[in-house]
Structures are given as structure tokens and as C-alpha cells.
Amino acid sequence: xxxxxxxxxxxxxxxxxxxxxxxxxxxxxxxxxxxxxxxxxxxxxxxxxxxxxxxxxxxxxxxxxxxxxxxxxxxxxxxxxxxxxxxxxxxxxxxxxxxxxxxxxxxxxxxxxxxxxxxxxxxxxxxxxxxxxxxxxxxxxxxxxxxxxxxxxxxxxxxxxxxxxxxxxxxxxxxxxxxxxxxxxxxxxxxxxxxxxxxxxxxxxxxxxxxxxxxxxxxxxxxxxxxxxxxxxxxxxxxxxxxxxxxxxxxxxxxxxxxxxxxxxxxxxxxxxxxxxxxxxxxxxxxxxxxxxxxxxxxxxxxxxxxxxxxxxxxxxxxxxxxxxxxxxxxxxxxxxxxxxxxxxxxxx
DNA sequence: TCGTGTCAAGATCTT
DNA sequence: AAGATCTTGACACGA
Numbered sequence: 001x002x003x004x005x006x007x008x009x010x011x012x013x014x015x016x017x018x019x020x021x022x023x024x025x026x027x028x029x030x031x032x033x034x035x036x037x038x039x040x041x042x043x044x045x046x047x048x049x050x051x052x053x054x055x056x057x058x059x060x061x062x063x064x065x066x067x068x069x070x071x072x073x074x075x076x077x078x079x080x081x082x083x084x085x086x087x088x089x090x091x092x093x094x095x096x097x098x099x100x101x102x103x104x105x106x107x108x109x110x111x112x113x114x115x116x117x118x119x120x121x122x123x124x125x126x127x128x129x130x131x132x133x134x135x136x137x138x139x140x141x142x143x144x145x146x147x148x149x150x151x152x153x154x155x156x157x158x159x160x161x162x163x164x165x166x167x168x169x170x171x172x173x174x175x176x177x178x179x180x181x182x183x184x185x186x187x188x189x190x191x192x193x194x195x196x197x198x199x200x201x202x203x204x205x206x207x208x209x210x211x212x213x214x215x216x217x218x219x220x221x222x223x224x225x226x227x228x229x230x231x232x233x234x235x236x237x238x239x240x241x242x243x244x245x246x247x248x249x250x251x252x253x254x255x256x257x258x259x260x261x262x263x264x265x266x267x268x269x270x271x272x273x274x275x276x277x278x279x280x281x282x283x284x285x286x287x288x289x290x291x292x293x294x295x296x297x298x299x300x301x302x303x304x305x306x307x308x309x310x311x312x313x314x315x316x317x318x319x320x321x322x323x324x325x326x327x328x329x330x331x332x333x334x335x336x337x338x339x340x341x342x343x344x345x346x347x348x349x
Numbered sequence: 350t351c352g353t354g355t356c357a358a359g360a361t362c363t364t
Numbered sequence: 365a366a367g368a369t370c371t372t373g374a375c376a377c378g379a
Contacts, residue, residue: 010373022374024356072373079357115371116358126359133358159360193361193370260371291372 001278004285005301005316006066006108011055011294019052020072028081038085044075045087049094056101063314064297066246066285069111069140077136078129088143099144108243108285109146111137112154119178120158120171127174134182141185149184150242154212157188157195157203164194168203175207187212189248192220192259197230204237211237214248215273216289220259227276235282243285249273250289263292267303274310278323 010018021044031037052073059067076082088095102109117130134153141151161167175183187210190197197218204211213234218227238245251269253260265288277284290296298315305312309321 018374020373022356024375026356027376070373076357081357114358115360118359121359123359129358161360 001281001320001322002283002313003274003277003318003320004066004108005297005318006064006068006285006287007294007297008068008112008287008289009070009293011058012292013294014054014058017051017054019048019055020070021048021051021075022072023075025076025079025081028076041075041082041085042090045073045091046094048073048075049091049098053094053098053101056098056105056107059107060101060105062294062298062316064294064316065105066108066287066316067110068287069109071111071114071137073140074136078132088139092143095140095143096145099146102144102146108246110152110154110246110287111140113137115156117155118158119155119174120161120167122161122170131178131182134178134186138182138185142181148242151185152187152210153182153185154189155186156191157200160194164199168195168199171203172207175209187246189214190217190221192217194221196222196225197234198223198225201230201233201237205233209237210241210245212246212248212287214250214289216248216250216252216261219252227273228279231277231280232282235280235284245282245284246287247284248287248289261289261291263290264296265290265300267300267307270300270304271307274307274320275323278309278320281322 009020023040023044028037028040031040048070052069056067059065074087077087101107113130113133117133118126119130119134121127121130137153141147157168157171159167175186178186188200188204189212190200192214197213200211200213203209211234213230215227218230234247235245249265249270251262251264251266252258253262288297288300292299301312301315304310304318309323311319311321313319
């Protein structure tokens with residue numbers, strides 16, 4: 001079985017290569033006239049797009065084919081201040097060059113609208129803004145010529161609003177009303193506080209949404225469900241999709257600051273996870289959410305070369321020895337322990 | 350040049 | 365009801 005590693009938005013190994021240059025509203029308003037404002041907007045956009053292409057070329061050189069675009073490609077993209085500006089037309093060539101490169105190299109690219117995008121909000125205003133943000137992300141894909149729904153948007157279920165049950169119902173109601181071009185891009189991830197992997201899995205099964213399980217978030221909040229019991233069903237939600245299932249992985253910053261991401265991936269934790277995944281015996285991709293981005297990927301990649309049962313194919317791809325018989329062993333352990341209310345870190349596997 | 354506060358955006362916990 | 369915190373990279377500003 002094969003796994004691939006990817007990273008988020010930026011590389012630490014290219015000089016002056018941020019794809020997320022910004023223009024703040026305050027700064028934008030300070031500029032003397034329309035010409036100066038458009039000049040600034042276009043300058044930052046041009047840099048963000050060309051840096052994104054540089055990152056993709058760098059990824060290709062390193063055999064890294066899983067990558068998440070920044071959500072900040074177009075400064076102030078969904079802000080009313082720039083509604084009149086057709087950035088897609090303006091940077092047609094640049095967008096299409098990125099998309100062409102993605103397709104030529106069969107990259108798995110994705111995006112993750114940030115936590116202000118809430119489609120289970122009870123506020124019409126917030127819902128409207130959220131749809132606007134989703135629309136922006138889809139427009140970027142479309143401008144790149146990535147019309148195929150295989151290129152996804154990762155979302156969380158949203159807020160609890162003091163009543164999880166009705167908040168989940170509201171998510172479902174609002175989700176099914178979304179236009180195809182948005183709805184068919186959305187995949188769901190468990191968060192670190194409110195919606196557990198089991199919660200999200202249930203929603204995903206009902207609405208036929210592919211699920212991304214975040215292993216770190218699962219450690220932060222769960223009701224004793226083991227990964228081994230969740231993973232096969234989570235992977236099943238990807239049935240019929242072009243790409244293999246994807247998971248998120250990160251290590252906690254510290255015991256005290258558990259929910260925060262550490263700079264690098266703890267090889268012990270990752271190897272432990274692969275033990276479980278090896279028992280399932282299915283290919284999947286791993287999005288690493290470490291503060292040191294691609295440096296963390298490269299470090300993990302190096303360390304994995306020394307782990308027994310793992311064969312390195314290149315910098316970001318590995319072949320795992322199938323752990324025959326393990327599945328039954330873990331299932332037996334689970335039966336013995338039963339399901340328990342616990343967030344004890346020793347039981348997360 | 351370096352450190353610090355602020356940034357488009359919401360939710361939730363604390364006071 | 366108002367304020368702090370969450371989280372994040374980038375930037376503006378001032379020392």
C-alpha cells in the first residue's frame with residue numbers, strides 16, 4: 001500500500017516566495033486614488049500567483065504531489081471594496097498556467113477556506129458571506145481550468161450554537177441547497193473541539209461527502225472511538241472519487257498547548273499511526289499540518305526511511321508493508337476495552 | 350533591523 | 365453586554 005505526503009500553502013525553502021501577500025483594508029483605503037489602489041492590488045496578486053507556480057515547480061522537483069493552495073491568493077477577494085475588479089480576467093494567463101501545470105503533473109491540490117466560513121450558521125448574513133467565500137475558492141479553481149470536482153475544499157461542520165443536534169441539521173439543510181459547483185467540491189473534516197470524527201463520519205455517510213479525518217483533532221476530542229474502528233468507514237466515504245482518501249496529521253505543540261501544531265511531525269506518533277493504517281491496508285494521502293511546512297515533510301520523510309516495514313519511493317511517497325492479522329488483533333483489544341468516555345492520549349490509537 | 354500590535358471575517362469562554 | 369482568546373502569516377509602525 002502506498003502513502004503520499006503533502007504540505008500546506010508555503011515553502012520555507014525558497015527565498016521571497018510567499019503566495020499569501022496581503023493588502024489590508026486600512027492600507028487599501030490609505031492609498032491616494034483608484035490607480036494606486038489597483039496598482040497595489042495587481043502587484044500583490046501577480047506576486048502571489050507567480051510564487052504559487054514557483055512552489056508547484058519546487059514540489060515537482062522534490063516529487064511532492066500533494067499540496068494545499070493558500071486561501072489568500074487574491075487580496076481582499078471577497079471584500080465589497082473590490083467587487084468591480086475581475087481578477088480572473090485580469091490574470092487569465094497566470095491562472096491557466098498554474099492549472100495546466102497541476103494537470104500535466106497530476107498534482108493533488110486542495111484548498112481550505114478558513115474558520116470564518118460556516119455553512120451551519122443561523123445568521124443569514126454569515127451564511128451568505130460563507131457562500132461568497134466558497135464561491136471565491138471555486139472561482140479560483142475554475143480560472144485555473146480545474147473544473148473537475150476532484151479538486152476539493154476542506155471544511156469543518158461549524159459552530160455548536162449550544163445545540164449540536166440542530167446545528168448538524170442546519171448544516172445538512174444548508175449543504176444540500178448549495179449549487180453543484182460548490183457542493184460537489186466540499187469535503188468535511190473533524191475539528192479539535194466540537195464535532196468529533198464520529199459526528200462527521202455520520203454526516204458524511206448520510207450526505208455522501210468524502211471525509212478527511214484529522215488524526216490530531218481526533219486526539220483532542222473523541223468519545224473513546226478507536227482509529228482502527230473509524231478508518232475503514234472514513235476511507236469508504238471516498239468511494240467513486242478520483243483521488244485516494246486523505247487524512248490530516250500534525251503533532252501537538254506541547255502537553256500544555258496540546259491543540260496547537262508543533263513545528264515538526266513526531267516520528268514516533270506518525271509510525272504509530274502507520275501501524276494502524278497498515279492494518280487497514282488501503283492507499284491514502286497525508287496532509288501534514290506542521291508549522292515548519294515542507295521542512296517538516298522532508299524531515300519526516302528522512303526519518304521514515306529508517307522505520308521498519310516502510311519503503312521510501314521518493315521524498316514524499318512511501319510503500320507500507322501490509323500488516324496482515326493486525327486488524328483482528330486491534331479489534332479484539334477494542335472489544336476487551338469497550339467504548340469508554342476518554343480523551344487519554346494513550347487510547348487514541 | 351527588530352519587536353509588537355493589527356488585520357475582512359465568527360464562536361465561545363470569561364468577566 | 366462587553367472583552368479576551370482562539371489561530372495564522374503577513375504587514376505596518378515605531379523604537
